[in-house]
Amino acid sequence: MRIADYSVTKAVLERHGFTFKKSFGQNFLTDTNILQKIVDTAEIDDQVNVIEIGPGIGALTEFLAERAAQVMAFEIDHRLVPILADTLRDFDNVTVVNEDILKVDLAQYIAEFKNPDLPIKVVANLPYYITTPILMHLIESGIPFSEFVVMMQKEVGERLNAEVGTKAYGSLSIVTQYYTETSKVLTVPKSVFMPPPNVDSIVVKLMQREKPLVSVDDEQAFFKLAKAAFAQRRKTINNNYQNFFKDGKKYKSQIHQWLENANIDPKRRGETLSIQDFARLYEEKKNFPETFVKNRKDI
Numbered sequence: 001m002r003i004a005d006y007s008v009t010k011a012v013l014e015r016h017g018f019t020f021k022k023s024f025g026q027n028f029l030t031d032t033n034i035l036q037k038i039v040d041t042a043e044i045d046d047q048v049n050v051i052e053i054g055p056g057i058g059a060l061t062e063f064l065a066e067r068a069a070q071v072m073a074f075e076i077d078h079r080l081v082p083i084l085a086d087t088l089r090d091f092d093n094v095t096v097v098n099e100d101i102l103k104v105d106l107a108q109y110i111a112e113f114k115n116p117d118l119p120i121k122v123v124a125n126l127p128y129y130i131t132t133p134i135l136m137h138l139i140e141s142g143i144p145f146s147e148f149v150v151m152m153q154k155e156v157g158e159r160l161n162a163e164v165g166t167k168a169y170g171s172l173s174i175v176t177q178y179y180t181e182t183s184k185v186l187t188v189p190k191s192v193f194m195p196p197p198n199v200d201s202i203v204v205k206l207m208q209r210e211k212p213l214v215s216v217d218d219e220q221a222f223f224k225l226a227k228a229a230f231a232q233r234r235k236t237i238n239n240n241y242q243n244f245f246k247d248g249k250k251y252k253s254q255i256h257q258w259l260e261n262a263n264i265d266p267k268r269r270g271e272t273l274s275i276q277d278f279a280r281l282y283e284e285k286k287n288f289p290e291t292f293v294k295n296r297k298d299i
Helices: 006-016 032-042 059-067 078-087 106-110 128-139 154-160 171-179 219-228 237-244 252-261 275-287
Strands: 049-053 070-074 094-097 120-125 147-153 180-188 201-208
Touching (some): 032 120, 032 147, 032 201, 049 059, 059 120, 128 147, 147 180, 154 171, 171 180, 171 201, 219 237, 237 252, 252 275
Parallel strands (some): 070 094
16 A cells, blocks of 8 residues: 555544645645656656655655655645654655755755765655745756656646747746756646645656756846746737836837847747747847846846
């Protein structure tokens, strides 16, 4: 029997008198086949360290611990710590950290792995209410994670993996694909969770690129520029950038010229621009110092 078996999950929760907190986005997976698929996709073996976020009662953790060199699981809900001590008592390679992943010095914890030089992978069923902040925090941390295999709300996962010109494509797609190569693994129906969420989930694999997809000298300014193109999706990039830059209406002719100089039709919408298009816009902006000065909203 596995922790994720429905009867076992139910018995564990009843034994410990656990009640779900909606504020933590707690939905425990009760399908062992899906958990096996996640671990297989992540290619976990004894030469890999794993970071898990939101282990719950340890359903995925159990599968990870059977294969990984070491698993470090970050759980924000202190009520789950004694439950995890119970369900994972047979494993000596699991460390449960009762902390908020967004607030810890992650590099410090990683140094505590028995062999911190092994590749580190992030494998997790991410809490749905805070998926994007957690993922961006990890991707932008500078820690050389080799890959991420993460489950999240289907809508969010599709945005990570979206292609240019699709409805799901946006600023989140750009940031994610700038750092990683993304691919969809499988869709997970809401019916296999306890309690069931309102929507289906998706498992996405993100492989860290050796170097970012494009080269820019200020990543945060670049992402801010890209995000502005999606401020109002029905508007053209010309209109969105006029609203984005301080006194944009005053400088609308310069903004129009800036777009054309970068070979971008001002009538296009943000979702039609590739990361390479945004990189050209970012570089071309440097040729308009009088229009885009340092104290304006873009930087």
